[in-house]
Amino acid sequence: MTIFIPTPLRAYTAGKDAVEVNAATIAGSLDELTTTFPELRKHLFTSEGRVRAFVNIYLNDEDVRYLSAKEATEVSHADTLSIIPSIAGGC
Amino acid sequence: MNTAALAIELPELTEDDLVRYSRHLILPEVGIEGQRKLKAARVLCVGTGGLGSPLALYLAAAGVGTLGLVDFDVVDASNLQRQIIHSTADIGRKKLDSAEEKLKALNPAFNVVKHDTLLSSANALDILKDYDVVADGTDNFPTRYLVNDACVLLGKPNAYGSIFRFEGQASVFATKDGPCYRCLYPEPPPPGLVPSCAEGGVLGILPGLIGVIQATEAIKLILGIGEPLIGRLLLVDALKMRFRELKLRKNPECPVCGAHPTVTQLIDYQQFCGLESESDVQRAVKNGIPQLSVKELKKRMDAGENLFILDVREPFEYRIANIGGKLIPQNEVPERIGEIDRNQEIIVQCKSGGRSQRIAEFLKQSGFANVANLAGGILAWSDEVDPRVPKY
Numbered sequence: 001m002t003i004f005i006p007t008p009l010r011a012y013t014a015g016k017d018a019v020e021v022n023a024a025t026i027a028g029s030l031d032e033l034t035t036t037f038p039e040l041r042k043h044l045f046t047s048e049g050r051v052r053a054f055v056n057i058y059l060n061d062e063d064v065r066y067l068s069a070k071e072a073t074e075v076s077h078a079d080t081l082s083i084i085p086s087i088a089g090g091c
Numbered sequence: 092m093n094t095a096a097l098a099i100e101l102p103e104l105t106e107d108d109l110v111r112y113s114r115h116l117i118l119p120e121v122g123i124e125g126q127r128k129l130k131a132a133r134v135l136c137v138g139t140g141g142l143g144s145p146l147a148l149y150l151a152a153a154g155v156g157t158l159g160l161v162d163f164d165v166v167d168a169s170n171l172q173r174q175i176i177h178s179t180a181d182i183g184r185k186k187l188d189s190a191e192e193k194l195k196a197l198n199p200a201f202n203v204v205k206h207d208t209l210l211s212s213a214n215a216l217d218i219l220k221d222y223d224v225v226a227d228g229t230d231n232f233p234t235r236y237l238v239n240d241a242c243v244l245l246g247k248p249n250a251y252g253s254i255f256r257f258e259g260q261a262s263v264f265a266t267k268d269g270p271c272y273r274c275l276y277p278e279p280p281p282p283g284l285v286p287s288c289a290e291g292g293v294l295g296i297l298p299g300l301i302g303v304i305q306a307t308e309a310i311k312l313i314l315g316i317g318e319p320l321i322g323r324l325l326l327v328d329a330l331k332m333r334f335r336e337l338k339l340r341k342n343p344e345c346p347v348c349g350a351h352p353t354v355t356q357l358i359d360y361q362q363f364c365g366l367e368s369e370s371d372v373q374r375a376v377k378n379g380i381p382q383l384s385v386k387e388l389k390k391r392m393d394a395g396e397n398l399f400i401l402d403v404r405e406p407f408e409y410r411i412a413n414i415g416g417k418l419i420p421q422n423e424v425p426e427r428i429g430e431i432d433r434n435q436e437i438i439v440q441c442k443s444g445g446r447s448q449r450i451a452e453f454l455k456q457s458g459f460a461n462v463a464n465l466a467g468g469i470l471a472w473s474d475e476v477d478p479r480v481p482k483y
Contacts, residue, residue: 007256008291011422053278061337084326084337086232086276087255 003033003081012039026057026064027071029081044083058082101127102156107200112154120316126154132313135159135222137210137238139190141298142228142252142305144176149306150226151194155313157202158194159222162186163209169483173295210234212357215241224309226250228302232279233360239264239272240357243348250308252301257294259301259327262320262339263308265348269321274342279364290445297329380451382466383438389476399435400465403450404442412469412481414440421446424453433459440465442483 003019010017019036023029030051034041046052051071057064060079067073075081104112104126115121115129132155136143139162150158166174166181166189174186181189187205194203206218210229219225219241227238227249235253242249242265249264251272264271304325311317324337346353375382391398402409402416409418419427421441431437437459441447444467451464465471473480 007258052280054276054280056275058337061335063338063340066340082326082335082337084260084324086280087253087258087260 001029001075001077001079001081003029004083006083006085008085008087009040009043009083012043013037024074025071026059026073026075026081029075030057030071054086056084058084100131102130103127104130105200108154111198115154121314125314125316128313128315129154129310130156132224133157133159133222134309134313135161135219135225136228137161137225137234138228138230139174139176139186140164140170140228140230141173141254141293142226142302143190144174145299145302146226146228146252146306146309147190147194148176148197149303150309151198151201153306153310154198155201155310157204157222159204159206159218160187160190161206161208161210161218162190163207167482173293173298175299210237212237212359215357216245219245219247222247224248224250224312226252226305226309228252228298228305233364233366235272236279236363237357237360240347240354243271244355244357248312250305250312252298252305254293254297254301256291257297257329259297259304259329261301261304261308261325261327262323263312266319266321268341270339270341271345271348273347274345275324275339277342277346282365290442294329297327300327300329377448377464378452379455380448381463383463384466385472385476388438388465388472397435399432399437401431401437401439401447401450402441403439403446404469408442408483411483412473414469414472414480416440421450424450428454428457431459436461436463438463438465441468443468443470 001021003021005013005017005019013019019033021029021032023032030044034044044051044055051057059067059073059075059081064070104123108126109116112126115126116123134150134155136147136158139147139160147158147160164186166177166184166186168182170177171179176193177186177189185207187207191203191205208214210218215237225238225242225247227235229235229238239249246267248266251264252259252261263269308319311319322339324339326335326337341348343349400414400416402413402418403421403424405420406418419430437454439447439451439454439462444464447468448464451462454462469480470482473482
């Protein structure tokens with residue numbers, strides 16, 4: 001399954017804009033991602049292990065917060081995860 | 092309000108209007124009534140920079156009756172790579188004046204209202220209340236949250252756009268049944284995590300793409316046509332030229348637009364975003380790091396002091412301009428920390444003072460007792476000490 005990495009976080013994934021993972025659930029996928037790229041962890045998760053509030057995780061086009069199983073939702077090869085952080089530039 | 096009454100209140104089109112807007116009048120989706128709605132409409136553009144430039148120009152071209160502009164900034168050369176409403180002759184001039192001149196040249200018949208101020212909690216409600224639609228073209232998180240909250244509190248839709256390097260986002264927030272910005276992002280990122288355009292760079296065309304999308308959404312809202320980006324987040328990747336769409340839901344527990352709001356008035360957005368409070372006067376210490384002004388640094392250099400200036404920018408920036416500091420790009424500082432003398436005062440410097448502040452805090456946490464941040468960076472040095480140092 002592909003995880004799309006947004007521009008502000010590519011510094012922590014050696015510049016990659018997409019990372020392939022092989023886990024069964026959303027949580028497992030994010031775990032695999034942050035194990036491969038440990039610097040990413042503190043940008044995605046709080047010290048208590050929750051996704052930070054200025055980052056949204058989407059399974060395909062749906063916000064994970066609104067899925068009934070949330071991070072425990074199972075994923076397949078055909079799915080994608082997108083990490084969407086807030087950006088403010090406009091100048 | 093029934094349509095008959097509405098039709099009576101809409102302004103008539105002049106002979107000039109009929110000629111100027113003929114391509115709109117021919118469209119069934121616009122027609123004479125639609126053009127009259129545009130003429131009656133009042134749109135506020137917050138910011139006349141990257142996003143604001145195409146936004147304002149296209150809204151003026153479309154015949155929006157009144158355009159409010161909020162900006163307190165002055166045109167500088169580095170703006171001209173993307174802020175196409177301004178020109179070389181405008182360098183040094185107030186952006187509001189430059190924008191007004193170009194907009195009136197394009198469309199002399201419409202009204203421009205200039206708000207020469209920094210939008211803040213003290214004035215936002217008063218400024219926004221006279222407009223029908225707000226288009227947020229600002230460049231920082233505190234103002235984005237401020238505009239969002241003000242729009243929700245006043246019931247004004249917000250045609251939102253934001254950019255970073257070569258990616259953009261667009262949506263419509265703060266409609267009655269739709270989500271607001273806080274539904275998407277309840278909290279801002281910690282200060283310094285997402286660089287500004289000045290620090291991170293931006294592809295010049297990008298605000299053009301996104302700004303026109305915002306203008307399109309504003310026009311659709313005014314005309315009541317098409318499907319606005321309500322509940323939809325449009326993501327644009329200009330390098331791949333890929334457009335994706337994600338679903339945005341209204342958060343029933345949103346503190347501003349939810350069923351039981353807890354934010355019922357504007358707050359201190361600087362503080363909310365982890366920055367110095369709006370009411371604070373400029374302090375000489377930020378997060379425990381003393382702020383050194385460029386003038387003070389110059390004085391100490393002239394006095395022959397042996398100073399360790401740590402320049403944390405990238406090599407290409409150093410080649411454009413430098414003040415002789417030791418270059419260790421910010422991402423390399425942790426592994427090259429041994430090259431920095433712990434026994435000396437370290438003055439950390441970057442382009443405008445943001446990156447250097449973060450690295451100064453990092454050094455302090457790593458046990459460096461004597462660290463200062465060069466406030467304003469090399470840009471301030473060029474402005475206040477040596478104008479021969481190029482700005483970029």
